[in-house]
Amino acid sequence: MPYKSSVPLFWRLKKSKYNLIGTKCNTCDKVFFPKKSLCPNCRRRGNLDDFQFSGKGKIVSFTVIRVPPEGFEKYAPYAAAIIELDEGARLSGQIVGDFSKVETGKPVRAVFRKINEDGNEGLINYGLKWELSE
Numbered sequence: 001m002p003y004k005s006s007v008p009l010f011w012r013l014k015k016s017k018y019n020l021i022g023t024k025c026n027t028c029d030k031v032f033f034p035k036k037s038l039c040p041n042c043r044r045r046g047n048l049d050d051f052q053f054s055g056k057g058k059i060v061s062f063t064v065i066r067v068p069p070e071g072f073e074k075y076a077p078y079a080a081a082i083i084e085l086d087e088g089a090r091l092s093g094q095i096v097g098d099f100s101k102v103e104t105g106k107p108v109r110a111v112f113r114k115i116n117e118d119g120n121e122g123l124i125n126y127g128l129k130w131e132l133s134e
């Protein structure tokens with residue numbers, strides 16, 4: 001049997017990540033991101049539907065990264081936050097723009113930006129980041 005390589009997880013999940021598509025349980029009405037195959041709240045299978053999030057939310061908690069992980073040195077300092085979407089789900093993300101204006105409770109919206117690149121001539125990865133919205 002020939003060896004089959006799988007598509008990296010990043011590419012398999014890009015549609016839901018780029019478009020903020022999660023799931024909604026029709027039993028308990030809770031929404032989840034990323035997508036779930038089983039409702040963590042009511043544990044009932046087969047009653048989940050795709051759910052399109054608005055891309056708007058608020059900052060619940062944040063930190064400023066001044067000593068970044070390898071590969072992100074040129075982006076420091078930057079703010080990373082826990083964001084509660086208007087629909088209720090929480091996720092983490094980078095806040096773009098002037099991080100000195102970042103505060104808990106401030107509204108944010110999703111924006112499509114460069115995440116990183118693999119070397120000088122490598123693949124550029126794009127994804128969602130967050131910016132303050134007034």
